[in-house]
Amino acid sequence: MQSLKVKIYIAGHTGLVGSAVLKELTRKGYKNLVFKSSKELDLKNQKETEVFFKKERPEYVFLCAAKVGGILANSSYPAQFIYENLAIQNNVIHFSYKYGARKLLFLGSSCIYPKLAVQPIKENSLLSGYLEETNKPYAVAKIAGITMCQSYNAQYKTNFISAMPTNLYGPGDRFDAETSHVIPALLLNFHRAKKENKKFAVVWGTGKPRREFLYIEDLAKALVFLMKFYNGPDIINVGTGEDISIKELAYIIKEVVGFKGSIRFDASKPDGTPRKLLDVSNIRSLGWQPEIPLEEGLKKEYRWFLKNYARK
Numbered sequence: 001m002q003s004l005k006v007k008i009y010i011a012g013h014t015g016l017v018g019s020a021v022l023k024e025l026t027r028k029g030y031k032n033l034v035f036k037s038s039k040e041l042d043l044k045n046q047k048e049t050e051v052f053f054k055k056e057r058p059e060y061v062f063l064c065a066a067k068v069g070g071i072l073a074n075s076s077y078p079a080q081f082i083y084e085n086l087a088i089q090n091n092v093i094h095f096s097y098k099y100g101a102r103k104l105l106f107l108g109s110s111c112i113y114p115k116l117a118v119q120p121i122k123e124n125s126l127l128s129g130y131l132e133e134t135n136k137p138y139a140v141a142k143i144a145g146i147t148m149c150q151s152y153n154a155q156y157k158t159n160f161i162s163a164m165p166t167n168l169y170g171p172g173d174r175f176d177a178e179t180s181h182v183i184p185a186l187l188l189n190f191h192r193a194k195k196e197n198k199k200f201a202v203v204w205g206t207g208k209p210r211r212e213f214l215y216i217e218d219l220a221k222a223l224v225f226l227m228k229f230y231n232g233p234d235i236i237n238v239g240t241g242e243d244i245s246i247k248e249l250a251y252i253i254k255e256v257v258g259f260k261g262s263i264r265f266d267a268s269k270p271d272g273t274p275r276k277l278l279d280v281s282n283i284r285s286l287g288w289q290p291e292i293p294l295e296e297g298l299k300k301e302y303r304w305f306l307k308n309y310a311r312k
Contacts, residue, residue, distance in 0.1 A: 001030075001060055001103075001228050009034045009058035011043060011092050012065030016172045017107060017165075020220035021062050028224065034058055038065075044087040053095035060227060061096045061104040063089060063145075067138075070181045071204075071272055074135040085141035093148050097158050104160040105227050106149050108235065110212075110276055111139045112164060120279040123164070123235050132273045146235055153233055163226055166239035166278050170216030170297060171304040183213065186250055187302055188309075190257040200262040201254075204269035207247030212239050212277050215297035218290040225288045239278040240290050246271075256298045 001008070008025060012018035013035035025033055034056050042048050043065050067084040074081055089106065096104045113121045114129030126146070131139045149160035169183040180188065186203065193201035222238045230236060244252075250263055292300075 001224075004029045005032055006030070006059045007032045007034060007056070008060045008062070009056065010062045010064060011035075011088075012063075014038070015064060015066070015068075016168060016170070016174070016216055017219065017223075018062070018064035019172045020170070020216045021064060021223055024217070024220040024224050043091055044084055046087075046091050049091040050095050050098075053099040057099050057101075058096075059102045061092065061101050062223065062227070063092050063096075063104060063106045065092070066107070068181075070185060071134050071270055074138055075270075078137040081135075082137035082141050085138060086144060089141070089145040089148065093145065093152065093160065096160070097152050097156055102159065103227060103231075104149070104158070105223060106145050106160060106162045107223070108142045108146055108162050108164040109139070110164055110166050110237070110239070110278055111135045111273075112142050112146070113276070115273050119275050120241065120277040121237070122279045123237055123282065126235065134270055134272055150233060159231055161226060161230055161232070162235045163223060164235050164237050164278070165219050165222075166212040166214050166237075166276070168214055168216055168219055170301050172216060173301060173305075175305060175309050182211065182246065182249070183253070183298070183301065184305075186253045187257065187298075187305055190254050190259040191302075191305070193261060194257055194259040198261050200264050201259060202264050202266050203246070203250050204266055205246060205271040206267045207250060207265045208245060209271045209273065210243045210245050210275040210277065211249070212241075212243040213249075213294055213297075214239050214290060215292035215294075215300075218292055222283065222288050222290075225286075226283070229286060236282050237278040237280050238283055239280045240294075241278070241280045241284075243275065243277040244294065252295060253298060256295070256302050 115132040117125040152158045173184040
């Protein structure tokens with residue numbers, strides 16, 4: 001991607017990651033950007049996807065399109081999570097190869113790693129143990145995507161790389177009680193509690209699990225960086241290298257929102273993986289590191305929420 005004129009396709013450009021990648025590419029001056037909404041192009045449909053690739057023939061592909069969600073969504077719709085993600089990535093990866101893409105970046109997830117992986121999690125921990133049951137269908141689909149990229153590289157000499165981001169947050173997040181990830185779910189929870197003058201807010205789980213969080217603009221910069229400079233066959237982690245307990249996170253978000261009540265943790269609800277911290281030494285060694293501290297990122301996201309959701 002040394003030339004600003006190369007044709008780049010961003011699959012999933014309306015989602016949290018895809019929209020941030022589109023914004024970052026535009027900021028850097030790339031002019032020949034291709035993107036279609038899911039209404040214009042159903043990436044689950046093999047024929048539609050092939051027609052698109054045959055016509056457009058992008059040189060670089062960011063595969064950010066996916067069905068995503070938190071613990072509740074993964075538990076409620078496991079069949080949709082495995083089917084839709086497999087269908088999307090099978091089509092995009094295969095037709096990127098068939099129609100001559102020079103490079104593809106597949107976006108994975110830290111949930112591909114075993115539930116009890118040694119912390120911080122190194123890339124070679126993949127397939128070394130049992131997955132967390134609450135998001136197993138999604139994780140299996142992502143592992144299949146990684147393996148597909150590596151297999152095409154081996155057989156067809158493609159240059160398809162795979163990045164594994166940690167938990168993400170930021171502008172563009174989905175604020176929905178059923179499908180949100182932890183940060184938007186907590187922001188929405190405390191915002192509603194504040195508006196309704198509640199004495200306490202209930203948070204799922206014990207609060208003990210520890211999670212790592214990366215601001216979405218930092219991820220977008222990392223993905224563009226990797227597309228330009230990383231060509232290895234192995235997956236590569238993208239994160240901050242620091243984690244925080246859900247309890248600590250809840251109290252920070254409580255302060256960011258300005259909720260004055262107390263917090264009650266509902267231990268009857270699932271916690272998920274006890275800890276999930278990525279070893280990010282490989283991407284750091286390439287010269288990339290995040291820029292936005294957690295509290296600053298949370299304040300930015302809450303301001304975005306107030307502007308885009310709270311008035312609806």
